[in-house]
Amino acid sequence: MGNTSEKPIVQKQYGNTWEFVYPLSIIDERVSDEFWEAVEFLDDSDLIAEKMLKKLVLEHPYYIDAYVHLSIAYRSQEKTFESLLTAEKAFNVGIGCLPKAFNLKKDQLIWPMSDNRPFLRACQNWGVELQYHTKYSEAVEIYRLNLALNPEDHQGIRYLLLETLFALKDYKQAEDLLNQYPDDFTIEFKFGIVAVHILNDNLKLADQHLEEAVQTNTFFIDEVTRTKHVKPLPYRIPGEPNFDAGIPTRSVQEAYGYWERNKELYHNKKIISYFKTVQKSDTR
Incomplete structure (x- = not known):
């Protein structure tokens, strides 16, 4: 000892x-x-x-x-x-x-x-x-x-x-951080920069970043605009029903997890309104 x-x-x-x-x-x-x-x-x-x-x-x-x-x-x-x-x-x-x-x-x-x-x-x-x-x-x-x-x-x-x-709610420091990693192709950073521009009322810049954001996860906009959020079932590898395969990128599980961690941010009316407008334009 x-x-x-x-x-x-x-x-x-x-x-x-x-x-x-x-x-x-x-x-x-x-x-x-x-x-x-x-x-x-x-x-x-x-x-x-x-x-x-x-x-x-x-x-x-x-x-x-x-x-x-x-x-x-x-x-x-x-x-x-x-x-x-x-x-x-x-x-x-x-x-x-x-x-x-x-x-x-x-x-x-x-x-x-x-x-x-x-x-x-x-x-x-x-x-x-x-x-x-x-x-x-x-x-x-x-x-x-x-x-x-x-x-x-x-x-x-x-x-x-x-x-x-x-x-x-320090959107200035958030934007500075996002700009430090322009090559970070994750749901957090690509949708984060869209959110910052929406909150700063710069919808033109939000539009410019939206396409890349959607490429990281096509499910996230739908997750934000839901009136009721339900945690999706775990991702399973076909043929392995009992194996927890984690949370794959670009998945519905990733979209929900990101929303859950940042739901106060994505409850913002400006962001919800922007994403609903995007949904309407996509269905035309």
Whole structure:
């Protein structure tokens, strides 16, 4: 037990790129096996995962990934206060490992260096918890930090940031973010830029972006204009009726999921009216 309180260190590698280095007590094979066994219980048996992860963080108080997944276990059980506190703990443990020489404004902890991933996950999870608890301005700060640390955004942080900016009704920052990724061909960004232009009463620009948006998902306009929204059945691969195949791009499941995450935005009367006008013009 003597080494279990050893703190990870963060070392400079090259340029402004740094990397976490974990003590032997955390990377020990037995400890690692316990962690991954706990992770496998998530979703199916969250209470078991919770108990196993609690044991790990008691024995290893600097085990960032264990805190992150403990927070997820709490959230899955709707223990929302515990999930918030544990997500904050994971983030603060990681921040506490950064040396004074580390400059949060310009230094990076990139995702391809795999030992940086626990802290990057801690950033993401803390942002998600803040967003879930409607602490949107704080969530924006964490998401921006996450993107600054790992600009290539292997985690899809920009989509969470965009959702949060829309929740804040900060359409100027949302538009700026959308313009930073002109080649992002996702439902979130292509319909996001259409929504921004509608809200800014620039329907000419909305029209210009609409064709590309529809190419990302042909079902979404119908989803927005429905009076009653019903979650579609899960996507199934033919011949595999019991296999959950996830949410394919361009699917009705994707359209519903995107609407569900941003329904306050898409309840806006301007957006609904615009899409109804589009539907009418398509049926002529």
